[in-house]
Amino acid sequence: xxxxxxxxxxxxxxxxxxxxxxFRGRARLVDDFDGFLGLQVWQSDGDAGELLMVxxxxxxxxxxAYMRSDEHQVSHDRIDPALARDINxxxxxxxxTYAVVAT
Amino acid sequence: xxxxxxxxxxxxxxxxxxxxxxFRGRARLVDDFDGFLGLQVWQSDGDAGELLMVxxxxxxxxxxAYMRSDEHQVSHDRIDPALARDINxxxxxxxxTYAVVAT
Numbered sequence: 001x002x003x004x005x006x007x008x009x010x011x012x013x014x015x016x017x018x019x020x021x022x023f024r025g026r027a028r029l030v031d032d033f034d035g036f037l038g039l040q041v042w043q044s045d046g047d048a049g050e051l052l053m054v055x056x057x058x059x060x061x062x063x064x065a066y067m068r069s070d071e072h073q074v075s076h077d078r079i080d081p082a083l084a085r086d087i088n089x090x091x092x093x094x095x096x097t098y099a100v101v102a103t
Numbered sequence: 104x105x106x107x108x109x110x111x112x113x114x115x116x117x118x119x120x121x122x123x124x125x126f127r128g129r130a131r132l133v134d135d136f137d138g139f140l141g142l143q144v145w146q147s148d149g150d151a152g153e154l155l156m157v158x159x160x161x162x163x164x165x166x167x168a169y170m171r172s173d174e175h176q177v178s179h180d181r182i183d184p185a186l187a188r189d190i191n192x193x194x195x196x197x198x199x200t201y202a203v204v205a206t
Contacts, residue, residue, distance in 0.1 A: 004145055020204045020205055023204070023205035024205045026205075038206070039206065040203050040205070040206050041203070041204050041205040041206070042107055042201030042202065042203055042204070043201060043202050043204045044199065044200075044201055045163070045199075045200040045201060045202065046199075046200070051204075052201065060148070096147065096148075096149075097147075097148040097149070098145030098146055098147055098148060098155065099145065099146050099148065100143050100144070100145055101123045101126070101144050101145070101146045101154075102123055102126035102127045102129075102143070102144035103141070103142065103143050103144070
């Protein structure tokens, strides 16, 4: 039906607002990509330092094409280095991907 | 912005199709609930026995009202007992909830 990628990010609680602001001000380079259906950032109710970046795609191939693109690299390179260090410090969890199988 | 609940379900691989079919044939009692925005079932790309049930809500209160409702109970009671046992065997992971903070 469609395809979803989920990245779980952990940041120190004091950097959460900064990370959310970064997402709100994102470059939106992905938005015009073939097969891109939308992106949301979810913040855990019980643990403010846990955020999920959830992106929807028409299918797996569209997602993979984006992941290999210059636009993806440019979007990542825009992240403030100090913030990126803090995200890295707590380690980006391995990306997980899903097929939407029912609605 | 809105509110999301995620339930991670594990089933033995041989019951996956049955669980997906159960979701596709769900009673849809939730669909008319105040504040319900949508439900998707995601199946892991790398691990077919892992499924996420993801539901979107206008806000936390709408979600909580549904969780306390008769409709929620009725929907659960419709699950085939043999399938329900297998879901329980591998244990339903604690429900996680998120606020949508950026798009």
